[in-house]
Amino acid sequence: MQRVCFLLKVREDRKDEYRERHAAVWPDMLAALSEAGWHNYSLFLREDGLLVGYLETEDFDAARDAMAATEVNARWQRDMAGFFEQSEAADEAMVPLTEVFHLA
Template sequence: MQRVCFLLKVRPERLAEYRRRHAAIWPDMLAALSASGWRNYSLFCREDGLLVGYLETDDFAEAQAAMERTEVNARWQRDMAPFFEGIDGNPDEAMVPLTEVFHLA
């Protein structure tokens, strides 16, 4: 199993709407994530918009590629792109895994 953590930056003025959208994620998006091997996926956000994502998967590159092939992901990424700072393209393309330096098993 691979643990993946990444950082993104939500525009502070869009944070309330970002939270509302994630409180009502499309059922077909949830199904696609699960079918693509994303497990234990969580997003955490500070008030300044710093977003921390965490997920577990067998192979992150493969899980990302599987999502990339879904129509629902294309719609979701298009709708979410305006919420982020410093991203040129889809938000999922900016998810660069952080290096894990410690894990308490």
């Protein structure tokens, strides 16, 4: 099982709405993530907008590709695009950090 951690930056003026959106993620989006192999997926948002994502999956590239093939993910990415400082889509900007320590 791969443990994947990534960083994104939420625009300061959209943090509250970002939290609200994630308090009510669409049921079909949740189902698609599970079906695509995303497990123990968490997002943490710091007050300055730094977003830390963590998930576990058998194969991150395959899990990301599986989500990219879904219609619900396309809708979600369109709706969420304006929340981030980076210009590329959030799914494309998820660059995994290198794990340097893990306490099993």
